[in-house]
Amino acid sequence: MRYITLPDHQTRRLSFYLAMEEYAARRIAVADDMFFMWQVKPSVIFGRNQVIESEVNTAYCRAHGIEMYRRKSGGGCVYADMGNVMLSYITHDENVNFTFNRYINLIALVLFRLGVEAKATGRNDILINGKKVSGNAFYHIPGRSIVHGTMLFDTDMAHMTAAITPPAMKLESKGVKSVRQHIALLKNYLDISIDEFQTLVKQQLCDGEIVLDEAAVREIETIEQGYLSDEFIYGRNPRYSVTRTGHIDGVGHFEVRAEVRGGRIAALNLLGDYFQTGDIDTGLIKPLTGATFTPDGLRAVLPEDLNDLILHLRREPLIDLLFNPSTPT
Secondary structure, three states: OEEEEOOOOOOOOHHHHHHHHHHHHHHOOOOOOEEEEEOOOOEEEEOOOOOHHHHEOHHHHHHOOOEEEEOOOOOOOEEEOOOEEEEEEEEOOOOHHHHHHHHHHHHHHHHHHOOOOEEEEOOOEEEEOOEEEEEEEEEEEOOEEEEEEEEEOOOOHHHHHHHEOOOHHHHHHOOOOOOHHHEOOHHHOOOOOHHHHHHHHHHHHOOEEEEOOHHHHHHHHHHHHHHHOHHHHHOOOOOOOEEEEEEEOOOEEEEEEEEEEOOEEEEEEEEEOOOEOOOHHHHHHHHHOOOEOOHHHHHOOOOOEOOOOEOOOEHHHHHHHHHOOOOOO
8 A cells, every 4th residue: 555645744624635635536547546634623524414513513613713514425424633633545446345344343453462452343333342433434436435534632621522513313322421531532442642653554565655746735725625615515505395314223314305396306305424335316316206105105216225326225225214213394
């Protein structure tokens, strides 16, 4: 694996590093897997299909100078600061399930070699003594898969717990009452600094280096502009006539918004922290648009296994969420 290095050591906006992942995946033509680590000033980053108002305390973030960004991968909202190490991994592997699991287990193994009893578990977490120290997400572009995640080393817990507002249902699904109760900090398990930790991770994972030049930085900054638009960050979330909210075990938290006219679905928006593995617009939204809004109507247009669109999703739990919801409106 080769480590990607910038030509300088300045701290950039979170959006820059998301663009840097894309640049590496689309522009760097090497056979090896690639990896890099980064740190940012206080920021929250929420998933591709999440509604910012449901996941982020925007008033608190604005009052405390915490920047807000959306990423192109699925999963939930996370907080990052200079006490948090962000990890980015780019590979040629086309099988996103295999890639995701391999990467998470690889990071857990690195921690184990450093003397930390860490385990990869659940959809996307690495735990120490049942508490989350790392959360991860992925997305796929033609020819490459990108996995990125957090490593909570000495994160500001006050900011984290105030800036992120996950639905109570999501916490209940994990058997915890608060974000703070669910979190572990790596500093409590290692007698090294955050800089020493990053050096050791790099030594464990990488045996080569790619140094980007100023031209690459300028191209990354161009890609970054797409992450900074209001439309991308805040999204367009029109009002719908039917809203269903719920949690599907092993898949994630969902908020389904549908416009139903004459008993048929006229428009549909599928929000949540699930992990997207395929084109849901073509494979899920399109066939459901025009379908009769009944369980049998949905069964008529959807295959039983939806794993190639959303990780671990099957048709019947989705139908159950729509017609036996936790929170109907």
